[in-house]
Amino acid sequence: MSSVPLTKHGAQLLKDELHLLKTKERQAVIMAIAEARAHGDLSENADYDAAKERQGFVEGRIADLEGKLGAALxxxxxxxxxDGRVVFASTVDLEDLESGDKVTYQIVGTDEADIKLSKVSVTSPIARALIGKTAGDVVGVQAPSGIREYEILEVRYV
Structure with a gap:
C-alpha cells in the first residue's frame, strides 16, 4: 500500500475515531447482538440482522482506519x-482575479478534506494547480464554469 499523506491534525482525528469505534461502538454492537439473540429465533429477527450489519460496518471502518494510519505519512x-512554495499541508491565501473574492485553503489529505472548513484535498484541481507555486503567481484552475484564475497572495505553514 502506498503512503497516505495526512496533516498532524488529520491523523489525530483518525486516531480519535478509531479509539471511539474500538472502545464504545464495538461494545454497543456486541450488546445489541446479545440482546437480539435473547429474543429467540434468529432467522426472522430484524434486530439481530441490523446489529450484525452494524457490526460489519464498524469492523470494516476499524480495518480501514488502521490501514490508513499504518500507511500514513x-x-x-x-x-x-x-521556501514560500505551496506544498502539502500549507495554507494558501488566494484572490479570484475575475470577482476579486479572497479565499483561504489548506491543502490536506483526501480523508480530511472539508470545503466548509477551507480544507481542500491534495488531489483536487485547485490543489494540483497550486502545488509548487509561490506568492505572486497566477494559476488557472479548471472549474465547471470554465477556467478560473487565482493570484496567490500568501503561503503559510501553520
Whole structure:
C-alpha cells in the first residue's frame, strides 16, 4: 500500500475515531447482538440482522482506519520549510482575479478534506494547480464554469 499523506491534525482525528469505534461502538454492537439473540429465533429477527450489519460496518471502518494510519505519512505544517512554495499541508491565501473574492485553503489529505472548513484535498484541481507555486503567481484552475484564475497572495505553514 502506498503512503497516505495526512496533516498532524488529520491523523489525530483518525486516531480519535478509531479509539471511539474500538472502545464504545464495538461494545454497543456486541450488546445489541446479545440482546437480539435473547429474543429467540434468529432467522426472522430484524434486530439481530441490523446489529450484525452494524457490526460489519464498524469492523470494516476499524480495518480501514488502521490501514490508513499504518500507511500514513504525517506532515506537521509548522515544521515545513518550503521556501514560500505551496506544498502539502500549507495554507494558501488566494484572490479570484475575475470577482476579486479572497479565499483561504489548506491543502490536506483526501480523508480530511472539508470545503466548509477551507480544507481542500491534495488531489483536487485547485490543489494540483497550486502545488509548487509561490506568492505572486497566477494559476488557472479548471472549474465547471470554465477556467478560473487565482493570484496567490500568501503561503503559510501553520
Amino acid at each position: 504525517v506532515v506537521d505544517p509548522a515544521t515545513l520549510d518550503a
